[in-house]
Amino acid sequence: MNLPEQSSTHSARLAVELVRLRRDYVVRSPVAGSRRRRRQVVRAVDDVTLRIDRGETVGFVGANGAGKSTTIKMMTGILQPTSGAVRVLGRDPVPERRHLAREIGVVFGQRSQLWWDLPLRDSYRILGAMHRLTDRAREQRLERLAAGLDLGGFLDRPVRQLSLGQRMRGEVAAALLHSPELVVLDEPTIGLDMVSKEGLRRFLREDRAERGTTLFLTTHDMGDVERLCNRIVVVNSGTVAYDGALDSFRERLGAPRELVVDLEEPLDVLTLPTAAHTLAVEAGGIRHRIAFSGAELTVPTLLTAIGSQAAVRDLSLSEPAIEDLVRQIYSRGGRL
Amino acid sequence: MVRTLYGSRIRSQATFRTSFLADLLGQLLVVSTEFLELWVILTQVSTLGGMTLTQVAVVYGLGALAFGIGDILFGEIDGLSTQIKSGKLETLLIRPVPVLLQISSLDLSLRRIGRIVVGLAMYVTALVLAGFQPTAATLLLAVLAPLAGALLFGALFTVAGALQFWLVDGREFANAFTYGGNYVATTPGAVFALPLRAFFTFVIPATLIAYAPTLTLLELPGPALIPAWAGWLGLPAAIVAWLLAGLLWRAGIRRYTGAGG
Numbered sequence: 001m002n003l004p005e006q007s008s009t010h011s012a013r014l015a016v017e018l019v020r021l022r023r024d025y026v027v028r029s030p031v032a033g034s035r036r037r038r039r040q041v042v043r044a045v046d047d048v049t050l051r052i053d054r055g056e057t058v059g060f061v062g063a064n065g066a067g068k069s070t071t072i073k074m075m076t077g078i079l080q081p082t083s084g085a086v087r088v089l090g091r092d093p094v095p096e097r098r099h100l101a102r103e104i105g106v107v108f109g110q111r112s113q114l115w116w117d118l119p120l121r122d123s124y125r126i127l128g129a130m131h132r133l134t135d136r137a138r139e140q141r142l143e144r145l146a147a148g149l150d151l152g153g154f155l156d157r158p159v160r161q162l163s164l165g166q167r168m169r170g171e172v173a174a175a176l177l178h179s180p181e182l183v184v185l186d187e188p189t190i191g192l193d194m195v196s197k198e199g200l201r202r203f204l205r206e207d208r209a210e211r212g213t214t215l216f217l218t219t220h221d222m223g224d225v226e227r228l229c230n231r232i233v234v235v236n237s238g239t240v241a242y243d244g245a246l247d248s249f250r251e252r253l254g255a256p257r258e259l260v261v262d263l264e265e266p267l268d269v270l271t272l273p274t275a276a277h278t279l280a281v282e283a284g285g286i287r288h289r290i291a292f293s294g295a296e297l298t299v300p301t302l303l304t305a306i307g308s309q310a311a312v313r314d315l316s317l318s319e320p321a322i323e324d325l326v327r328q329i330y331s332r333g334g335r336l
Numbered sequence: 337m338v339r340t341l342y343g344s345r346i347r348s349q350a351t352f353r354t355s356f357l358a359d360l361l362g363q364l365l366v367v368s369t370e371f372l373e374l375w376v377i378l379t380q381v382s383t384l385g386g387m388t389l390t391q392v393a394v395v396y397g398l399g400a401l402a403f404g405i406g407d408i409l410f411g412e413i414d415g416l417s418t419q420i421k422s423g424k425l426e427t428l429l430i431r432p433v434p435v436l437l438q439i440s441s442l443d444l445s446l447r448r449i450g451r452i453v454v455g456l457a458m459y460v461t462a463l464v465l466a467g468f469q470p471t472a473a474t475l476l477l478a479v480l481a482p483l484a485g486a487l488l489f490g491a492l493f494t495v496a497g498a499l500q501f502w503l504v505d506g507r508e509f510a511n512a513f514t515y516g517g518n519y520v521a522t523t524p525g526a527v528f529a530l531p532l533r534a535f536f537t538f539v540i541p542a543t544l545i546a547y548a549p550t551l552t553l554l555e556l557p558g559p560a561l562i563p564a565w566a567g568w569l570g571l572p573a574a575i576v577a578w579l580l581a582g583l584l585w586r587a588g589i590r591r592y593t594g595a596g597g
Binding site: 073076077078079080094097098099101102104106108110111112113115118122125126127129130131132 | 423424427429431432433434593594
């Protein structure tokens, strides 16, 4: 697993370096009318090259089965790549898995790493012991995490009695307890309500600002990427379809957020700020669908502009789905 | 750290008191029934494998004690396939602690203490009734034997667990060796036909756990393949078994992170 010569001096600065990474799974499926099973190779990750500097925040997005989880497993040492090179914080993940575990924090959104029949606080005591934190260091860090993630109310409750939102915050605290340099979050906000999502994002931003952590997250939620990441990597069928700054991603895809307003009185045309445009006027001028760029325009500004022309009776706001954006990329032939 | 890990398990089980008591009672019942089976046989014949009832009780008590200790410490490892299927194994792999230690502490079941209590009581009582004449050496063996046996069972559980990296639904297959080993260990080895006796002495050394030490402790002549001094072979056998178990386990982890899906 040797990296090319020229990258070795560079790789000290890098948090993550994936070079032509590939991973195959062998699947054996029964064949009708035969006792032998067919051996089939499925390529989950196909030629992923990605370099992440220390301190970056990267949103790793793509549809289900795009290869996100497999990539994370290779980064954390759970899976050996079929070919290609992977370095995380200067280490080779599989042989140095347990060393690496001290320096990275991982949240698998779908799986709990807490002890379900123990009070939440006890999980941190056990994890603290595993990471060889002193009691004092652990308590100090936990105090900070409990304040930031608002855990205080349920630290002494058994994990099995926590709501999904509470448990998720507990999971994030578990991954951050040992103050890892690299934080890997796999679907951290899945199933959470808006308030919990925002709370979680706010704390992740704060913690990153305080400690300069590198953040790598997979998500289906464009909101996570918008509020947490400065770089977005889109994967599709195991390859990188887009890799670049979030701003240019949004710019090139146009105005991804959508506001639907119902007016008191019908109106044919609404005059809108430049970053917004009308997609459709429905119900004889009552309902207006407006697309706008979340980066350039806030919802209150947009509403004020509309409110000066007509009275608004009802409104709804929709975030663009990652799947739609990925589809848009592909409709342009995989390039932006 | 090890203390924190195991301590947390004990605390978590203390929270389910009714369930704990029910499990404990169930265990007592199972162990007593198993011995009753041997007792029924011995009401029909005066000796079993050349042993009287009290001597059989020594074998049974020692075997149950060793299995009980091994089971409480390592008994969860053979449930590895469940951990693999639920994805729990991945959360264990991202921690800086050996997976084997995490799994063995993960579901340390205090209710299994029932087997230890019955085994210990039966072992000590039967030894006294059978006319055990302690010397320094045999007393040492009497203490060492249950511990060596527990280590042997632990190694068997680990092998059973490691096999599940290859056999996805391997728990039943693996239990044939662990619980099967328990059955053999608690029975006088001489009752088995020679090939079977050889298998359970040299391949799966179950007869070395309780039967062979009992022969040595009570100064009884052993059957073919199991001489009286074989009672001292428990610890060396446990060490060899653990070396093999450790290698197999590492190969299993490597398979999981390597080719497995």
